[in-house]
Amino acid sequence: MMNIKFHIQELNFYFNNEKVLKGINFEIPANKILGIIGPSGSGKTTFLRALNRMNDLETGTRIEGKILLDNDDIYRADYDVVALRKKVGMVFAMPVPLPMSIYENVVYGPRLSGNNDRIRLDELVEKSLTAAYLWDEVKDRLKTSGMRLSGGQQQRLCLARVLAMEPEAILLDEPSSGLDPISTAKIEDALTELKKEYTIILVTNNTKQAARVSDNTAFFLMGELIEIGSTEQIFTAPNKIETNDYITGRFG
């Protein structure tokens, strides 16, 4: 019996009355990497940001249908959004270290929850940075500003910052879109390790990346979920002609 983390039921999403997600239905299993591919404007990012309610920060958004996290509807009126975001962490496309030290960036989340125990925080910093494949590069300069790191290091810092919250699921929105191949490889290695403990959802414009790291792959087009299946099946024997056209590079 597979453990399901998210149930998405009849999800419609509107931006200023424009329907950008249309009748999405599927399940996201725990402790797997789900890759979401599709051309830009297909609703991938909007879908991802619906999972931790980051879309709430925008004006003019409206949602229909349900998203269940561990069988609990995250859009019900009295759902604790702050608690949701602690359970479902997010790494953005552009690495954004906050203007503070590497150390303070990593412990930002734990400190918000009132965790100020120095020994515990030190442990968290080492553990999170190690899991993000960054520890060896920064362990001697934790007090320097996170903004002084290279782009690839900044993105791994952002991943470490999410890990330090000890979330249950991690959302990644094209995390390597601006990175060189070596930094990308490090992030992908980290993700493969991390799925043992976390549910990972990876939106990517790079179909090869989805093929490399994800267990399951979903293909979005024009706000619709065209096809979802095991990565192997999607990339070798897709059921839909659109999926085949996209992964073979005929459009997108």
Added chain:
Amino acid sequence: MRIHPRYTQRGAVAVLGGATVLTLMILIFIIVFILEKGLPVINLKFLTSNPEDMGRAGGIFPTLIGTILLPVLAIIIATPLGIFTSVYLSEYTKENKATRIIRFGTDCLAGIPSIIFGLFGYIFFVITLGFGWSILSGGLTLAVMILPTIIRTSEEAIKAVPKSYREVSFSLGATSWQTVKKVILPNALPGIVTGIMLSIGRSIGETAAVIFTAGSSLRIPNSLFDSTRTMAVHFYILAREGISAENAYGTAATLIIAVLMVNLSAYWLMNRFISKRS
């Protein structure tokens, strides 16, 4: 006829540079003019002794006290009010009709001549509330006067904090208040301080709003309910009544030096804060 870009470029450099040089020259001329006439008057005795014969002789000590007390009181009242309002407007409300009206209102208030605030302060604080001509009335009036400036400059500074910082903070499970405290205010601080500096400068130099509300007593005040005279008012009276041009310039020079010192120390504090954080 089309002028070659090389010449339009030279023309632009000449116009832009010329404007900058002209502005600087006017500024330097005013400061040098005042300091040249005023500095010879200033000495320790001038700063620490009481005026005699309506200011014809003696020093300006009581007006120093008044010039410190009024702006300090105004800043203590207006800074928290202004910052809290701007945080509320920019972080806790969505853009709608009400916020637009509030914003338009503050912009209008910021443009009202200070003598109108003086008149308001006289009617409301001095008469209606019965505070009389006092430090309290003057400080409150100045606070009302500088509030719009502090709100608008703080709001601009808060808006200039990158949206991505807010997103990151919220995505890490921060509440609005935690985001304000840990990310927004620290990063908006230089802009907020600039607004406060401008307001301090305005209140130190303010005459019209103060003369109606704090009066022009030359005694050293004992309480918030005593009348006082600021350097700006003292200068105005000395010059207007033709009492002593010499002492008027001395007061003006002291005023300029005071404003300069406030600005320099604020920038020093701010730079220390910024270098400590990064």
